[in-house]
Amino acid sequence: MTTILSIIIVLLTIAAMEALSWFIHKYLFHGPLWFIHKTHHQERHGWFELNDVFSMGFAALSLWLMWEGHRTFDYRFWIGIGISVYGMIYFIFHDWFIHNRFKSFRTTNKYLLSIRRAHKIHHKSTEKNPSEEFGLLVASKKYFRR
Template sequence: MQALINIGITIATITIMEGLSWAMHKYLFHGPLWFIHKTHHQERHGWFELNDLFSIGFAALALWLMWIGHTSLNYYFWLGTGISMYGIIYFIFHDWFIHNRFKSFKSSNRYLLGIRRAHKIHHKSMEKNPSEEFGLLVASRKWFRR
């Protein structure tokens, strides 16, 4: 039974992270933290951009939660695991598939192509506003039409 609870906490955390990331992206990254996030909307020079600080912050939070919960594998550990898994999903979808930080993999999957289209629309504007499509895994239906 405890294993199911731990899996539930992890899956719930991944789901909550998508909503939290959407809200942070829209209201903080395109708001008061634009001075950091704008590096992600500009041409990248080199491997890292200032915007990567956000990923480092989430990773630090996840590692801290896992550390404080590791002795008893309590809910802190599983919250950290969920945040870490969302980070892995983010890396694969966002950095690898959408932004080609590595050699991009090809796909004809309707969902993946829709997510890519939505993200490209988000980056169409190089300014703080106007902008749309702030999610990673969820986007408006209009981007999934063939």
């Protein structure tokens, strides 16, 4: 597999993960899997919350795909890498920057502040519904105005 094709697969996987994550968040996490996800909308008592099981599931999928494709570095390996990169982006944006798990990420960047604003609106509700803004890297234009 060529280097260019591998990079394209990784980038497409990251984009697909954003779309898939939005869908899963809106229709599953705020639907039948709310009993797990609600721990993310409540005050955290400790480092981990039950909702972190979803991240572990995506990590396991990523590792499995990388393992399945590692002998020939086929598309499965690169999809696994893309999911893993999205997971790192998620950790940096969501856990570190938006939820301040490390209290050290400060910025004046308009895009980052808009994403944070949209996510804070999402967390205004501690209930399953109503809720809005289910994405991580993409938010409605209204959060970019200010």
